[in-house]
Amino acid sequence: xxxxxVPGLFKGLGVTFGTLMRxxxxxxxxxxxxxxxxxxxxxxxxxIALHEGNCTSCMLCAxxxxxWCIYIEGHKELAPPRRAGGAPRKVNKLDRFDIDYALCMxxxxxxxxxxxxxxxxxxxxxxxxxxxxxxxxxxxxLGEWMETVPEAPELEAGADKKGKK
Amino acid sequence: MSSALIAADLxxxxxxxxxxxxxxxxxxxxxxxxxxxxxxxxxxxxxxRLGPMEAGPYGSMQLFAEVGKWLQKxxxxxxxxxxxxxxxxxxxLIVLASTFLLVVVVPFGPDAWxxxxxxxxxxxxxxxxxSVLGILIAGWSSANxxxxxxxxxxxxxxxxxxxxxxxxxxxxxxxxxxxxLQQIVVAQNAGSMFGWNGVGNPYILTQFVAFIIxxxxxxxxxxxxxFDMPIAESELVSGYMxxxxxxxxxxxxxxxxxTAGVFAMIASVLFLGGWGVPFAWFGWTDMDSIxxxxxxxxxxxxxxxxxxxxxxxxxxxxxxxxxxxxxxxRFAWKILIPVSLVNIMVTAVLKVAF
Numbered sequence: 001x002x003x004x005x006v007p008g009l010f011k012g013l014g015v016t017f018g019t020l021m022r023x024x025x026x027x028x029x030x031x032x033x034x035x036x037x038x039x040x041x042x043x044x045x046x047x048i049a050l051h052e053g054n055c056t057s058c059m060l061c062a063x064x065x066x067x068w069c070i071y072i073e074g075h076k077e078l079a080p081p082r083r084a085g086g087a088p089r090k091v092n093k094l095d096r097f098d099i100d101y102a103l104c105m106x107x108x109x110x111x112x113x114x115x116x117x118x119x120x121x122x123x124x125x126x127x128x129x130x131x132x133x134x135x136x137x138x139x140x141x142l143g144e145w146m147e148t149v150p151e152a153p154e155l156e157a158g159a160d161k162k163g164k165k
Numbered sequence: 166m167s168s169a170l171i172a173a174d175l176x177x178x179x180x181x182x183x184x185x186x187x188x189x190x191x192x193x194x195x196x197x198x199x200x201x202x203x204x205x206x207x208x209x210x211x212x213x214r215l216g217p218m219e220a221g222p223y224g225s226m227q228l229f230a231e232v233g234k235w236l237q238k239x240x241x242x243x244x245x246x247x248x249x250x251x252x253x254x255x256x257x258l259i260v261l262a263s264t265f266l267l268v269v270v271v272p273f274g275p276d277a278w279x280x281x282x283x284x285x286x287x288x289x290x291x292x293x294x295x296s297v298l299g300i301l302i303a304g305w306s307s308a309n310x311x312x313x314x315x316x317x318x319x320x321x322x323x324x325x326x327x328x329x330x331x332x333x334x335x336x337x338x339x340x341x342x343x344x345x346l347q348q349i350v351v352a353q354n355a356g357s358m359f360g361w362n363g364v365g366n367p368y369i370l371t372q373f374v375a376f377i378i379x380x381x382x383x384x385x386x387x388x389x390x391x392f393d394m395p396i397a398e399s400e401l402v403s404g405y406m407x408x409x410x411x412x413x414x415x416x417x418x419x420x421x422x423x424t425a426g427v428f429a430m431i432a433s434v435l436f437l438g439g440w441g442v443p444f445a446w447f448g449w450t451d452m453d454s455i456x457x458x459x460x461x462x463x464x465x466x467x468x469x470x471x472x473x474x475x476x477x478x479x480x481x482x483x484x485x486x487x488x489x490x491x492x493x494x495r496f497a498w499k500i501l502i503p504v505s506l507v508n509i510m511v512t513a514v515l516k517v518a519f
Contacts, residue, residue, distance in 0.1 A: 009485070016211040016484040023210040030214040 042150050044123040045106045047137075049145035050097055054118035057092045061110035061119060069103035070110060071096060099142060101127070102135040122148040184279055191268045191279075195426025195471060196419050197228055202472070203479040204422070211483050235418075238411030245308035246408065253306040257409065257416035259299030264423045266292040271430045272347045274440050274463030275455045285346040286338060289431055290331050293386065296424065297323045300395070303417075304405035315404020318490065319395035323386060325497040330382035332505035333375040336512040337368050337435050346434050351452055354441035365443035369436040374508045376436045378501055383428045384478055385497070387421065391485040394493055425475055433470035440467040 006014070031038055040046060057074035073096040078088040111119045122145050129135050137145075175183070205227060209216030217224035246253045270285040272278040282288055297320055304316015338344055341352040356366030369376050385392035396404040406417050433439060440463030449455050488496065 012484045013480060016480065019213050020207065020210045023213050023215075028210070028214045032215070032218060 040123040040125065042123065042153065043121065044125070045108060045121050046123040046125040047101070047121075047127060047145050047148075048099055048104070048111060048142070049120045049122045049149050050099075050139065050142035051118050051120065051146055052094060052097070052139060052143050054116045055092075055094055055097065056116055056118075057094050057097075058115065060113050060115065064109050064113045066107060066109065067103045067105060069100040071098040071100070094139060097139040097142060098136050100136045102132050120146065120149040122146075123150065124148045188265055188268055188279065191271070191273070192264055192423045192427065193419070195430070195468070195475075196423035198472070199422045199426050199475050199479075201225065201228055203475060207476070207479060208483050232415065235411055235415040240412055241408075241410045243308060243408050246306055249306045249308075252302055253408075254413065256299050256303035256306060256405075257413045257420065259302065260296045260420040261416050261423075263292055263294075263296035263299065264420050264427055266295065267424070267427045267431070270346055271427065271434060271467075272350055272440060273467055274460040275452060276457075277440075277460045277464060278347060281347055282345065284344045286334055286344050286349070286431075286435070289346075290327070290334065293424075293428075294323070294327055296420070300405050303409070307405065307408040309408055311401045312405050312407045315395045315397075315401045315407070318401075319388060319405060322388070322392065322395055322493060322497075325494055326382045326385035326392070326501075329378050329497060329501035329505050330386065332502065332509060333372075333378040333382065334435065336372050336375040336505070336508050339509065339512045339516055340368060340371060346431075346439070347452075350434055350439035350441050353438040355444045355449075355451065357445075365438060365441070365445070367436065367438045372436065372508070372512070374504065375512075376432075378505050378508070379432055379435070380474070380477065381501065383425075383432060384481060385493075387425050387428065387478070389425070389478060389482040391481070391487050392493060393487050394490050397487060425478060426471055429471040429474035429478065430467060432474050433467060437470045437474075439470075440464065442466065 057072055059072055062068070062070040062072050072094070074092050074094045076090050077093045079091045081088050108121065111121055124145065127135075127137075201224075205216045205224065215224075217227035220226040220230045240254075242250045242253055267289055269279045270282050270289050272281075300319045300323070301316050304312045304314075304319065307313070307316075337349065341349045343349060343352065353367050354365040388395050395401075396406060401407070406414060409417060440459070444450065444455070447456065
């Protein structure tokens, strides 16, 4: 089925006119944001949430952050021993865990590097602020984002099998 | 010519006032319509988006918002342009003045005109070149290498495309036997083709080559894409407009789109029969027998034709990438001008033969 040869000039005009008619009849590809909202994909990189209990303040995230937007301070505390008669445990207690979203470039290295699953991606994206200083999210705020973190999707078949290496 | 409807019994100052108001409407209304309908909406739709939607119903008040924004901005004169600040500030007004001078000769109806000028089209083509001066002044007085490059490119391009435009019009003038735009309208609508006068004789049929050349030249005169080398925003950062801000940029902007509207009006007068409908429809024979209601309907007809022509100008604008400078010049000098010269010769021969 040979299509008739159309000069490129008219083909170009046809493309724009076709898009014009399609937008007029079927609607545009864009959405009117503040009035209607798009559901982001489940693994969208919206904001980083902190699961405080998992954090050992090992500083790996802060050190791997390309623009140094994570600030961590912590101290060691003694916790009661696990077994009766044992020595008291030393645990790391977070004093400060801030992410400056004015600096963050959403590369996700901190989430990847965290060895204890303390950081998670959440698809929430509506947290703009009139003042730039308010983009520094502290530990409490980062903890609140945990509620928006979706359940991890099911692993693909065979992904959890421990094979021989 | 029948007696004028409105302006006949008024004092001179009242007539002048009416003409000034009419001129403002005739320039600003097409400009606003063109910007909203084509630049805001058609361009957006061609890119599968909706364009401005917030200001007014369907974004129709967006223009007022934009004008308000521009009027609030500071009128900046760059430090290097300070010695010639007056010339720098004058340049956009020259461009806009050219548009206002252009609309003067456009006939809107049997009696609805600003001046009934015997060499109307000659005058129109002459004053349309005045905008080149404004652009050149703007580019030069900005004291900026990009602006200067843009201004020089604009001058080269506008002069190159002025020629095919004039030569294309010559074909129409030969066929109509007059340079008076009003007479050209009458000649088209009172005319007949091989004895059949159902659609008159719009020159788009007999002068189709001239029409195409004219529209291409208009595209270039308006520096719309594919001929937007002078204001190429990706390499010259808008050329001669770079240093302008606020009110003066607004003037350039209005000038650009008002000129698009006025040129489309002139094109519809020359090729599509202007304000008229074929006279045979209502049994008119010449100017005197036209009913008075044409003074109201005529402008609307002209406006509709203008919208159609601007649609084509903008359609091409939004579809094609821009020409390179040498391609642009070669196209004018090696293709358009020879073709229009041939068109003149053929028209002249046929005019004598029939």
